[in-house]
Amino acid sequence: MQAMRLCSGPQAGPSGRCARSRTRCSAAVAGGKVYIDPVKKECTAFAPATVANLGPGFDWLGCAVEGEGDTVVARVLPDQPGKVVIDKIEGDNGRLSLVAAENCVGIAAIETLKLMGQPSCGVGLTLHKGLPLGSGMGSSAASAAAAAWAVNGLFGSPLTKDQLVTAGLASEAAVSGYHADNVGPSLLGGFVLVRSCDPLELVRLPYGGNGPLYFVLVNPLFEAPTKQMRAVLPRDVPFKSMIHNSTQGGALVAAILQGDARLLGSALDSDCIVEPVRAPLIPGMAAVKAAAKAAGAFGCTISGAGPTAVAVVSDADVGARVADAMADAFRTEGRLEVNSKAVVRLDPEGAKFV
Amino acid sequence: MQAMRLCSGPQAGPSGRCARSRTRCSAAVAGGKVYIDPVKKECTAFAPATVANLGPGFDWLGCAVEGEGDTVVARVLPDQPGKVVIDKIEGDNGRLSLVAAENCVGIAAIETLKLMGQPSCGVGLTLHKGLPLGSGMGSSAASAAAAAWAVNGLFGSPLTKDQLVTAGLASEAAVSGYHADNVGPSLLGGFVLVRSCDPLELVRLPYGGNGPLYFVLVNPLFEAPTKQMRAVLPRDVPFKSMIHNSTQGGALVAAILQGDARLLGSALDSDCIVEPVRAPLIPGMAAVKAAAKAAGAFGCTISGAGPTAVAVVSDADVGARVADAMADAFRTEGRLEVNSKAVVRLDPEGAKFV
Numbered sequence: 001m002q003a004m005r006l007c008s009g010p011q012a013g014p015s016g017r018c019a020r021s022r023t024r025c026s027a028a029v030a031g032g033k034v035y036i037d038p039v040k041k042e043c044t045a046f047a048p049a050t051v052a053n054l055g056p057g058f059d060w061l062g063c064a065v066e067g068e069g070d071t072v073v074a075r076v077l078p079d080q081p082g083k084v085v086i087d088k089i090e091g092d093n094g095r096l097s098l099v100a101a102e103n104c105v106g107i108a109a110i111e112t113l114k115l116m117g118q119p120s121c122g123v124g125l126t127l128h129k130g131l132p133l134g135s136g137m138g139s140s141a142a143s144a145a146a147a148a149w150a151v152n153g154l155f156g157s158p159l160t161k162d163q164l165v166t167a168g169l170a171s172e173a174a175v176s177g178y179h180a181d182n183v184g185p186s187l188l189g190g191f192v193l194v195r196s197c198d199p200l201e202l203v204r205l206p207y208g209g210n211g212p213l214y215f216v217l218v219n220p221l222f223e224a225p226t227k228q229m230r231a232v233l234p235r236d237v238p239f240k241s242m243i244h245n246s247t248q249g250g251a252l253v254a255a256i257l258q259g260d261a262r263l264l265g266s267a268l269d270s271d272c273i274v275e276p277v278r279a280p281l282i283p284g285m286a287a288v289k290a291a292a293k294a295a296g297a298f299g300c301t302i303s304g305a306g307p308t309a310v311a312v313v314s315d316a317d318v319g320a321r322v323a324d325a326m327a328d329a330f331r332t333e334g335r336l337e338v339n340s341k342a343v344v345r346l347d348p349e350g351a352k353f354v
Numbered sequence: 355m356q357a358m359r360l361c362s363g364p365q366a367g368p369s370g371r372c373a374r375s376r377t378r379c380s381a382a383v384a385g386g387k388v389y390i391d392p393v394k395k396e397c398t399a400f401a402p403a404t405v406a407n408l409g410p411g412f413d414w415l416g417c418a419v420e421g422e423g424d425t426v427v428a429r430v431l432p433d434q435p436g437k438v439v440i441d442k443i444e445g446d447n448g449r450l451s452l453v454a455a456e457n458c459v460g461i462a463a464i465e466t467l468k469l470m471g472q473p474s475c476g477v478g479l480t481l482h483k484g485l486p487l488g489s490g491m492g493s494s495a496a497s498a499a500a501a502a503w504a505v506n507g508l509f510g511s512p513l514t515k516d517q518l519v520t521a522g523l524a525s526e527a528a529v530s531g532y533h534a535d536n537v538g539p540s541l542l543g544g545f546v547l548v549r550s551c552d553p554l555e556l557v558r559l560p561y562g563g564n565g566p567l568y569f570v571l572v573n574p575l576f577e578a579p580t581k582q583m584r585a586v587l588p589r590d591v592p593f594k595s596m597i598h599n600s601t602q603g604g605a606l607v608a609a610i611l612q613g614d615a616r617l618l619g620s621a622l623d624s625d626c627i628v629e630p631v632r633a634p635l636i637p638g639m640a641a642v643k644a645a646a647k648a649a650g651a652f653g654c655t656i657s658g659a660g661p662t663a664v665a666v667v668s669d670a671d672v673g674a675r676v677a678d679a680m681a682d683a684f685r686t687e688g689r690l691e692v693n694s695k696a697v698v699r700l701d702p703e704g705a706k707f708v
């Protein structure tokens with residue numbers, strides 16, 4: 001079926017072939033079904049890396065950062081309504097499954113098509129991994145966000161980013177865990193507070209003012225032991241620790257909305273529940289945190305589930321020194337090679353067409 | 355010693371009697387000591403009620419509200435440097451001690467004089483209680499804030515409100531508990547996040563935008579069992595509950611700064627740790643909460659340590675209906691008389707001279 005733009009608005013066309021749709025889209029009725037048609041043959045989208053588990057923001061706060069990310073090309077598969085095929089994956093060293101239902105881009109695409117209703121065609125996907133797997137920088141979420149946005153673009157963007165987060169969440173649930181604090185910001189950009197996953201309720205937190213804010217991300221060559229990372233989380237926490245983390249989480253939100261990089265770094269640095277049990281599983285992490293602050297960072301913690309460490313600064317030159325100090329600490333104290341280090345800004349846009 | 359204004363600035367006067375002071379004040383050197391002199395014979399200050407323990411903001415978030423409050427008149431006690439005497443207390447039904455070191459206004463005044471350095475006189479205090487004792491509306495904090503502000507005013511306001519919070523905190527520690535989430539907002543006004551008490555670190559949270567925000571406060575005739583209120587707090591909490599309360603605390607801060615009354619009420623309503631164990635100690639509280647929401651409130655919780663219940667609305671008429679519904683629930687379900695009900699705005703100013 002060729003791309004057709006039959007209507008734009010609630011009016012039915014003269015032939016009765018155009019049905020009202022919940023969303024801005026192209027739609028056609030065939031055999032009693034309302035089909036949504038693609039508006040182009042191919043669509044490419046990029047989605048950025050994200051930093052989640054922001055200290056006391058564990059499980060509910062994340063942000064998108066500029067720089068590397070994942071790219072997905074979605075193409076029309078004619079006459080295979082709803083079908084999703086993964087054509088190719090590059091940059092994963094052959095580690096990711098090409099079975100759509102087992103892969104984060106495949107699942108995100110399937111869920112996006114479901115959200116649309118009745119797509120008149122299927123979708124073929126090519127994934128270019130820009131982010132290392134298991135790095136703690138939201139690799140699977142970036143893939144899912146790019147896939148959802150590319151597939152949505154293929155059909156003329158009938159769905160909003162907010163709506164697509166549910167598609168990304170389904171993908172994350174299958175491959176990484178039921179949490180939206182990576183895929184939310186990877187789609188939406190900026191800081192995102194995940195107030196609830198079911199029903200999904202997100203609160204966007206624009207960074208206040210125009211003051212400078214940089215994240216220093218240092219990724220060591222180390223596979224964080226995912227199962228152990230989960231296993232060390234305590235079943236119960238002292239009441240006082242709960243109050244402490246709630247307070248610092250509140251301060252973190254205030255710092256974001258008031259554009260206070262110093263408070264942001266300091267609050268992110270002050271988790272007394274998760275970081276203390278997870279940091280020992282990443283060789284050198286304690287030294288990296290100390291080195292970051294000694295070099296001028298406002299604070300430092302684990303990015304996502306690690307092993308990447310993230311620090312906050314308000315000056316790019318200071319950021320470069322902090323990155324060097326963190327990398328040195330990973331090498332000398334952690335005996336780890338460093339895969340990458342970067343000083344990046346917040347990405348206010350999130351997923352975008354390229 | 356009479357009030358003298360000897361200098362304003364770091365310059366020494368021609369007679370050498372004017373010494374440099376840390377703070378804006380009147381100062382005189384006598385017998386080698388730098389004295390700070392009063393600038394008037396009497397000074398009167400008012401400080402407002404506050405709502406603390408704002409649901410998931412337990413122990414770290416409070417706000418000042420318009421309406422009732424406490425008033426303190428501070429007068430000069432000549433030739434009794436540093437001495438604090440309580441002249442009179444009205445409106446307490448004789449329940450408060452007239453011994454300065456045992457009373458919140460006395461302690462706040464003593465600490466304020468200490469912060470100033472070497473006052474050349476003492477202070478006599480009269481307290482007019484506008485707030486009921488043990489109501490959960492920050493009664494002791496309002497007394498302390500009014501005392502600190504009145505004494506400070508007597509000496510030409512050498513100290514800032516931020517500095518005076520430490521005096522108020524010392525008072526609260528002695529009579530109510532070591533927490534600044536009432537005395538902070540009673541002095542400063544608006545919403546205040548207490549990031550740390552030692553060292554004291556406060557973050558002011560201005561309510562965003564100009565949208566309407568009202569608090570409905572219903573105070574039943576009931577003495578909340580303070581010891582039990584403390585005793586029921588759990589020693590440990592489930593990790594998931596910690597995440598939930600941190601998330602909702604973050605959402606509460608976002609709601610304040612973004613001026614979202616609906617989210618504010620909803621987040622304040624969602625504490626899953628403290629309110630569930632404290633509400634059963636206040637007769638009818640569960641029914642009051644349900645009645646508030648059924649009548650249109652965005653959320654409802656316990657104010658402070660109770661027994662006052664607080665609900666959030668964005669319309670004064672809705673607020674009046676919510677107040678009636680809450681009062682009815684206290685009467686019918688809690689079998690309690692209602693002492694007062696009010697629909698009030700945020701007090702952005704805090705302590706002030708009258």
